[in-house]
Amino acid sequence: MNEILDKIKQKYSAEDVKVQRTGLAFVTVNKDVALDAVTWLRDYEGYSHFVMMSCVDWIEDGKFQLLYLLHNPVTKTDVGVKTLINRDNPAMTSGHHLWKQVWTYQRELKEAFGIDFPGSPRVDENFVVEGWVDIPHMRRDFNTKEYSEETYFPRPGRETHDPATYMREQLYPNQPVTAKRKDNDK
């Protein structure tokens, strides 16, 4: 595993190399070489099983983090190749030619995060939300609570409790609320 990670560092100037546990490591590479690294892992290092593709919205940094998670069925190890792309007009080179299921992930990411993959088959087709007009629904700035309150009429009998306050009221009804508890509840 360490040998592979050293090679990725050398070949693709990987940063932030982290071994999460035995057999699982994550590396961050530049957007321009991310698919090169993925292809190299597949063709030369035996990471032939494409586990999944994912995205994390680091809204505070203005970045989306794309993840390509690959598995080597012989060494039983996983490498997650990560790359950061700008949140404004996000786009990434399509990897649909590498594995048959990649276009499905790219289609989902286009809908859920608004990341474009030019040339990816059916990338503009709806995936799970038909006729969606709001901002992409998996972005951090999409407020689910506000959306549901605006979209669905509030039904009588439905109440929302703050879990910490509610549990305290149920378990310790007569106990005064200390300043420390108040801070904890925040």
Add this chain to the structure above:
Amino acid sequence: MINKFLGFEPDKSKLPSATAKIGADLDLSSHKYQKIWLGPNHPGVTGNMAIELTVEGNTVVNAKTHVGYLHRGFEKLIERRLYVQGFPTSIRMCVAEPDTNEYLIATCTEQLSGYDKAVPEMAKWLRMLSLEMARLQGLLRGVPGQGGTFALGLGVQWGVYLRDLILDRFEELTGARVYHMYIIPGGVRGLLPDGFKERMEDNLMDIDDFIIRIRKLMFHNSVFKTRAKGLARITPEMVDKYGIVGTNARGCGVKRDVRKDEPYLHYDKLDFDPPTDSDGDIYARTWVRWQELIQTVDLIRQIMAKMPAKGDIKAQMPNVLHWQIPKGETYVRLESGRGEYGMYYVTDGTDKPRRVNLRGPSYTHAIALLEDLLVGADVADVHAIMVSLQTCPPEIER
């Protein structure tokens, strides 16, 4: 043979190939092709998904999977809730085997918060028992369900009855029949009730009998054999190309099983060898699942025999209402009844996860693989092919 309607036998080799016209060439206005929607509400469809078929006569020339009928944004909901509040949401991401989600989300949070080594031994055995019981109840529906797609409805009724007995055991172990919430961060919620093992053994003996009867009903049946043999063949070369896992991969001879390859819990202490076949067709996949049914019954017996009589079931964990997990990320996988089932989990140091992303086997089996396997198939075989891949829409939509 002369066609009795035409009076002659046409030379089919000179006719245009149906499969060559996939994509933009399909001109519906030519009246040569027809659109048929299978689902979202159809007895032959697994769950709520639809397949948009373009057919030429009885032959499928193009297929598109449509999902979204169950989308409730589970991953997004979990991101907006405390770690412990994510549990009741996560289990709904897979109705067929909800316990797998409990294990994944519990293990992810334990790994990232440094409590993974603190899970007591007894809890690991009970987690394994719960996961194997979930596999068993899934197979009791899945194996005869394949016969059901070829009109062998009797096995489905036997299977549903026996699955109900396993749900009875789940009810006494966890208090719930389908969504159990048994595996929690740090361990499990309870010990085995008194007399549980005896009652489970009674049920397993009934299932032993069912296994023999289902073999006669399905695998000795000429209709099942004729229709399932050679249909929707998966080759070993397709396994990595499409990301095929579980019994779909083992049915064509690719022996991959997370329980064996990367043993978790106490699977390394159990004696088992994942069954395989070489044909890769529906018959082979069903045959592998039938053997897995035998193996799951055996594994439950092994677990009950080898697990300690008593012990701690839960580690000392922080107050779940104020639990904050340091920044980190992990991926945890297990072998579900349908294959590799995993979760990518990202934390950012707050009391809520930053990202939760499920990797269900159906994501590739029901879309990329199914769409390609259906091309050239007969319309009557579409639902059989879909069921043979064990597609489960909730884990696609999440």
